[in-house]
Amino acid sequence: MEVSLSMPSCSPAISCQGVTKSYGSVFALRGVDLEVPEGEVFGFLGPNGAGKTTLIRCLLNMIRPDGGRLRVLDRCPEMDSLAVKAETGYLPGELNLDPALTVGQTLTLFRRLRGKSVAPRQVDVLAERLQLDLGRPIRHLSKGNKQKVGIIQAVMHEPRLLILDEPTSGLDPLMQREVLTLVLEAKARGATVFFSSHLLSETEQVANRAAIVRAGEIVVSGETSDLLKNALMRVNVTLERAIAMEVFDRLPNVWVMANRSNRELALQVRGDLDALLRALAGHGVRRLDPVPVTLEDVFLSHYQGVTS
Amino acid sequence: MSATFFYMLRRYRLAIVFWGLGLAAIGILVVFMHESIADKQKVMERIMKGMPLIIKAIAGDVSQFVTPVGWLHLKYFFVLPVSFGVFAVVSGSGLLVYDEEQGRLDLFMAYPLSRSQLFVVRCASLASATFLMVAIAWTGMSVALPIAGLGISPSGIILPFLSLFIIITFFQALSLCFSFVLPSRIIAAGAAGIILVASFFLEVFVKVEPKLMVFAKLFPLRYYQGGMAIHGLDWWSLFVLLAAMGIALGLAWRLFLKRQIRVMGEGGFPGRS
Numbered sequence: 001m002e003v004s005l006s007m008p009s010c011s012p013a014i015s016c017q018g019v020t021k022s023y024g025s026v027f028a029l030r031g032v033d034l035e036v037p038e039g040e041v042f043g044f045l046g047p048n049g050a051g052k053t054t055l056i057r058c059l060l061n062m063i064r065p066d067g068g069r070l071r072v073l074d075r076c077p078e079m080d081s082l083a084v085k086a087e088t089g090y091l092p093g094e095l096n097l098d099p100a101l102t103v104g105q106t107l108t109l110f111r112r113l114r115g116k117s118v119a120p121r122q123v124d125v126l127a128e129r130l131q132l133d134l135g136r137p138i139r140h141l142s143k144g145n146k147q148k149v150g151i152i153q154a155v156m157h158e159p160r161l162l163i164l165d166e167p168t169s170g171l172d173p174l175m176q177r178e179v180l181t182l183v184l185e186a187k188a189r190g191a192t193v194f195f196s197s198h199l200l201s202e203t204e205q206v207a208n209r210a211a212i213v214r215a216g217e218i219v220v221s222g223e224t225s226d227l228l229k230n231a232l233m234r235v236n237v238t239l240e241r242a243i244a245m246e247v248f249d250r251l252p253n254v255w256v257m258a259n260r261s262n263r264e265l266a267l268q269v270r271g272d273l274d275a276l277l278r279a280l281a282g283h284g285v286r287r288l289d290p291v292p293v294t295l296e297d298v299f300l301s302h303y304q305g306v307t308s
Numbered sequence: 309m310s311a312t313f314f315y316m317l318r319r320y321r322l323a324i325v326f327w328g329l330g331l332a333a334i335g336i337l338v339v340f341m342h343e344s345i346a347d348k349q350k351v352m353e354r355i356m357k358g359m360p361l362i363i364k365a366i367a368g369d370v371s372q373f374v375t376p377v378g379w380l381h382l383k384y385f386f387v388l389p390v391s392f393g394v395f396a397v398v399s400g401s402g403l404l405v406y407d408e409e410q411g412r413l414d415l416f417m418a419y420p421l422s423r424s425q426l427f428v429v430r431c432a433s434l435a436s437a438t439f440l441m442v443a444i445a446w447t448g449m450s451v452a453l454p455i456a457g458l459g460i461s462p463s464g465i466i467l468p469f470l471s472l473f474i475i476i477t478f479f480q481a482l483s484l485c486f487s488f489v490l491p492s493r494i495i496a497a498g499a500a501g502i503i504l505v506a507s508f509f510l511e512v513f514v515k516v517e518p519k520l521m522v523f524a525k526l527f528p529l530r531y532y533q534g535g536m537a538i539h540g541l542d543w544w545s546l547f548v549l550l551a552a553m554g555i556a557l558g559l560a561w562r563l564f565l566k567r568q569i570r571v572m573g574e575g576g577f578p579g580r581s
Contacts, residue, residue, distance in 0.1 A: 057414070082420050092418075094411050098412065113416075113420075115420070127347075198420050
């Protein structure tokens with residue numbers, strides 16, 4: 001089957017406006033608004049059940065949203081699904097392969113399903129790179145090795161859009177790094193990568209932008225660097241003299257996370273430390289250790305009921 | 309599309325070999341068994357006379373089964389839809405929903421193949437596999453017939469096997485349709501299986517209770533000719549079956565186009581997420 005490939009455009013690779021989806025009485029997506037510019041690596045963060053996979057499956061027309069508007073590569077995924085799928089590589093979150101086939105047979109099948117856009121050599125190169133034995137039966141593979149098969153089939157045709165649902169799940173750290181390298185390579189050749197994860201460290205490594213989804217809603221979205229900059233900072237403080245907790249009630253951007261005898265405190269601070277330092281000044285600050293903010297902190301701040 | 313077609317055909321390869329050879333073996337056995345009762349009509353009639361009506365109904369009319377055509381119909385073609393029907397309802401209900409329940413359909417659907425193309429190519433692969441099984445069964449019987457000397461040529465049994473092929477593909481279409489309506493593949497296969505078995509017993513009982521004909525006419529096996537097609541096809545029966553199959557396939561296709569492909573953990577499988 002031949003599907004014409006369109007030239008990259010200025011419009012976003014993925015655009016979601018007010019997308020809703022429910023399963024009976026369970027709301028999986030509650031009006032998701034999201035835009036992923038072309039050529040970017042976008043991290044879609046959230047714990048299991050937050051709605052990540054549901055949104056991805058809507059993007060690929062496997063399920064239909066109840067409401068809202070979806071565009072993928074400037075096309076409607078339902079009306080123009082062939083063109084969308086021709087230019088997209090997809091790795092499902094729950095990868096299940098035919099256990100009766102070998103790795104080689106599986107990848108040959110996927111290569112043929114792609115049509116003429118994939119050279120057999122391309123599959124061999126990727127398999128070698130991910131240290132995958134093509135002769136092994138799928139049923140004998142570990143979860144990590146199956147995941148490698150999934151990754152190869154997703155990237156082998158060098159798609160314009162890569163949608164990866166938890167791509168490093170089940171992989172050892174070395175292979176995780178290799179997969180993230182593949183993601184960066186895809187970005188380098190101009191592809192857009194949309195990947196969901198609950199591993200924040202990997203998102204931090206590769207994503208230009210990220211969104212955090214909670215109970216079907218995007219709670220925060222933006223440049224990864226901005227998310228880190230605006231995030232809560234953790235500060236561990238050791239004082240010579242005890243401090244009254246009421247002091248912190250008067251500081252709007254400081255929260256006490258842990259307290260030992262009113263002298264050893266773990267605090268979360270938003271913005272600069274001026275107000276905090278002034279409040280601590282009369283209590284003999286022995287140590288003050290700001291802990292570097294990670295995307296993990298940003299993520300957790302949205303999941304521990306700390307409002308932004 | 310050819311990649312999907314041959315992949316599916318490969319998945320059916322064991323079924324093709326075992327069902328094909330199994331049906332052929334039973335056919336050969338039935339052909340050679342005819343000799344043992346061919347000249348014993350009087351004895352058989354005497355034995356059957358004392359039997360309850362229900363046993364007579366199940367065994368079939370003695371005057372019919374001593375003839376080669378009647379024998380092949382009653383002992384092979386009439387009962388075959390029930391045994392071969394097991395394959396029909398299981399394969400039909402699993403044509404797309406099996407991969408969905410296994411969590412594999414997502415990946416296939418991410419490739420540039422429309423839902424209609426996927427539906428058509430999978431139906432074609434199943435129909436081809438079924439055709440190959442029936443062809444193997446026909447070949448087996450074709451080898452046995454001249455040796456057994458039943459006076460029926462291999463070409464003479466093409467129409468009964470065609471009739472068998474059509475009833476089996478009808479049940480595949482029906483269970484495929486059910487698989488998109490009912491909650492699971494197993495339930496769909498079970499529902500289609502109940503219709504198959506009910507239809508078979510109605511066809512048996514209608515011989516002893518003609519009032520049941522009104523119900524039998526509502527069930528598919530009434531329109532299955534089996535071995536009697538050796539005398540020629542009944543076009544009306546064939547049309548009814550093909551029309552019903554067309555409706556089942558059309559409905560299944562529409563349902564698949566609209567289907568929200570389920571995956572575990574996303575609320576698609578109630579009670580299992």
